[in-house]
Amino acid sequence: MFMRLKLAIAIAAFALITSNSATAGFIPKVSVDSTGRTVMINNRAAIRFHASNGSLSPAERARITAERLTRLAASKVDPKTIYLKADNQYARIMAGETLVCIVTADDARASKTTPTTLGSLWVRNIRNLLSMPAIVLSDKEIVVPLGENRRIYVSGAATGPISAASKNADIAFASVGTDGRYVQVTGQKVGQTAVEIVVEGERALATVYVKKYAGFIGQIISTEVTGNPCPRHLLDYAAKQAILRNAVLESGASIKIHNIDGIDRPLQSGATREAKVDVSISGNGYITYTATPTVKIQNLSIPREEAAQLFYSNNPERLLKYQTLFAGKLEQGKPVRILYHHQNAIGKRAKLIVEVINPGPTPAAFRVIKGVAGPMLDTVLVGYMAGGAFMRDELSNAGVIERVPPQSRLVLVSDTLGHNETSSGILQVNQIEGQSSYARVAALPPDTEEAQVNVGSIMPAPAIFALELSDHVYPNPAKTLEASYVVGERWAFIPIGRHAITDSAAQKKLYGNYGVTYNINIKVENPTEQPKKVSVLFEPSAGLASGVFIIDGEFVSAKYAKPPAEIPLASYQLKPGESRNVRIVTVPVAGSNYPATLVVRS
Template sequence: MFNIKSYVSRAVYLCICAALLVLLAVGADAQQFLPTVGYAASGSGAAVMVNNQLAIKFRVPNGGLSPMARAEITASRLKPLVYGDWRLLAVKSLDKNRAQVVAGDRLICIATHADAKAAGTSAAALASLWVNRLKELFAMPPVEVKPSQLTVPEGERRFAQVGGVIAGLAEVESKDPSVATAVYDPEKKAVSVLGIRVGTCKVIVNKQGFTAELTVEVKRYAARIARTAVVEVTGNPAPQDIVRAAAADGASSAVILEPGASARYGEPKVPDGNLPAGAKVRTVVPVRAAGENLLPVELAVPVDVINRRLPWTPTKNLLYCNDPERISRFGLLFSAELGSDNRQRLFFHHINVLGKPLRLRVDILNTGQVDAQIHSVIGASEPRVDPVDAGYRAGISFIRDFLADAGRIYNLPPRSKLTLYAQNIDHLMTVSGISDLRVLQGEGIYVRVMAEPVNQAGLAVGQTAPIFDGDVPTNLSEHVYESPTKLVEAKYVVGERWQFIRIGKFAITNNTGDKRLYGNYGVIYEIKITVENPTSTAKTIQIDFEPTAGAASGIFVIDGKILSVKTVLPPYEFNIAKLRLEAGQTKNITIKTMPTGGSAYPATIVVRS
């Protein structure tokens, strides 16, 4: 017999079981986090708490209700909102002294005139403050990670703070430990992430089954310091500008750039004063490096600058790069081989008549199979409109450093080239330069001077790069002149004929004897003058520079002191020195001078009374 009561009971039972199974299945996939609402004493008043944080504080009673009673009632009205209706929270103004906090048509609490006065604001503003704070706290996740995306340098550790409502320890898991590992740091309450290799991975933070995701990207710095750079200079002493330039160039050898990175080198921090011979100083060069998909980095690169003592050696040859003087096409201007441990003087002076800018570059090439060391004492001008001015500036710079043997020592790996000088020159501008070069170590060392387009990629001054077969010079220049030093002796006796000393008149010849260097540009003259006063009265002796052939500059060294004149035009003269000779007195004077590029030599030194 059919029992309807039994059938209904069985149907209800099956429905209940099905509902339980659905709930269990949903619970297995996800948990619903519900905010907590409560109340507590707060000073002399009471507070409504959401997720254990203060949301509303009642400082005064209202309508016979104490602050604690108000907090209790407000908390009870907020609890039903935890399922999502907290998003309905809003302010409803009653009048200028009262405002309600409501959720739809449900009253939550009232901000009274007394509440507003106690808080130092208006009722409407206080109610608005309460609503914003309630929404902020209701919206708090059970667990969160800030920031949610973290960039970590390779080999370094970075932290992301773990927050949210749920307190206590967190479980942390890296989804790809080969990219980054992660652990929870309870003291910092943070995820500690160590970058292993370049890449991206996810880190999951778990608290009581609730999770938050952290995206980790591991990158490399654009550059790193490989070592402390060591560079060498010379000079007695080495001027500060040479120390600074050496430190700036040396920094690049200590910095390793990642592929695609570029670096900007700042001004080296160099102690004041010159560097004595044999001394060493630590400098610091600021470097900024950046590149695509690389971390920008600022480095302080240490560079030790050593002032190395070198024995003095005379200059054997003059390497004369002035044929042609006017550059009308790109290409090789000069090349020569530098003999081992021989001092060679490179002289260059050129005007750009190409009709567009060009770059003049001086390279040293090590074609050998062993490391090379090159010593350079150089003086060069910036581009100048006046060729005489360009030669004068190069000459005064060179003579200053030549007297102290102040220069740089460069290291060249086997089969490499180094840029010693590079200068962009506009149309009709002139540059001039003089460099004493000495091979301290190595063989197969060449110097070359090139004119090239300004947009052609090239090395910066002091940088090295591998050479190719096409770099090795095959046609060497004929303008190599022996013994670019002249010793001149002269005597002047008061009352007798004036003494005329010709500078640049007797041209030196090249090594093959078929070319003559008229004007002897780049040749250093050492003039020893003996002056006698046989008379019975004191006399004033005058030594003047006379530009015999045309406009000329003059640079003179007397007793270590440099005297110079940028330009003298005939028939004017420049007084080099005046000295007083007592009756019967004899004096010896030594003058050093050098014809400079752009000037009209021969010229004359006149000694008279």
């Protein structure tokens, strides 16, 4: 009984995915199997006799039933007219007034069921198999990638040899499989056509669409970072950039990165790790391309670099029109620090971008350390956040190696500023390969093609390249200060941003020294016979200010400070006669009022 139920379920399922009416010219085939007991319709079991009925053996019953069904099939009987007529002893399968077969109690007993139940099963089998279409295709419509093959599997009541032909072989070529009942379709040219499939004189059509994939990406990609260690947010950025840099997209297609596995922890200097990236590339009229390429991330052991120049983009601070705000030349072996801080006062939205441009005929590579923030209305907070992000990454020497193709530009910052919103950032860029390149800061109308970019976008450089270089360029943007404090004596006051650096011609002064690194070494001593607490405090001298610091290797900050407040940064408990050295690194951040002062006292 279990096998009979499986047979019925399979036939019913087949019927659900095919047409409910037989092909007009096709006559279902009825036969008896090799056991002599099973009636077959279209080479599929419909009725299996296990018992005699009077003088008729199971084999004779099968033969007679097959003859009746053959006549019914030839007369184009409507399978829906086949029904079960049951009484207390027998169940008769009828076609109108014509008897097909009888289900006896012995048949039912052999199947461990009742005549009515078994008869209902046989009726369903007969109906479904007589209704079976001559040809059933696995796909009535099929999309075939250009240059690839796809199969259309052929089943149905017609079981003879298959032939197939494409209506347009220039678009798709069709051939019959030699190792199964299928037709193989090869995409030759983008377009639409149809494949006609013929079996035993019956015909079926499948519509074929030949399309390109929306794009492609290699399965193994490499990228490089720096840092001791390199933090997770840079591993994420580097993996995404590697994907975007290596993906090949068809016109109008777009790429989406769904998940990155393998960047859940920092990467130590000198180490390599593989990340798996789930990617899809899609576009109207294309086949969506999906892949999970491997990105090999190598953390290069590169020493910390001091900036040779400071590119200062803060003039004007308040934007009144769309314009290039800064342009400077980049050269190999000359690390450049870029500080920008701009507020949108145009009265409508503006796209602020920071980019490096490689106009030359050879690829260029850059090591980039970046701390950026915005857009936001709070001009002090945005500078504080940008400075803090930069100092954290600079502390661990964490950056990304960016590679820019010839005649291309790489977008490092892309912020859309609303009215009175400010964008701020500190970047350090060192060109390590290629001919001289350029850094540019610009405020653009957001609806222009040039402004339709995201962070990490690589776009063509202008065909006619001409930039007027800015004059707010300051060499050697670093100061080293030595100070000392002895408990019981005068407090130590260390000015930050008070003595302005100048440009190379000594014509311009950078008041406040925004973006300049201060390396401060302080020696503190306790000559007394009592333990003493020594504190380092941040004192705003020129108005509301924020500060970001690395003190003895730890990041410390003062978010808001307003005179005459003193913000504690660090404290040290000195034993009698003890002395120690305190190492502080800081950068005056944009949006704050500098100069400011560090105070050391007990």
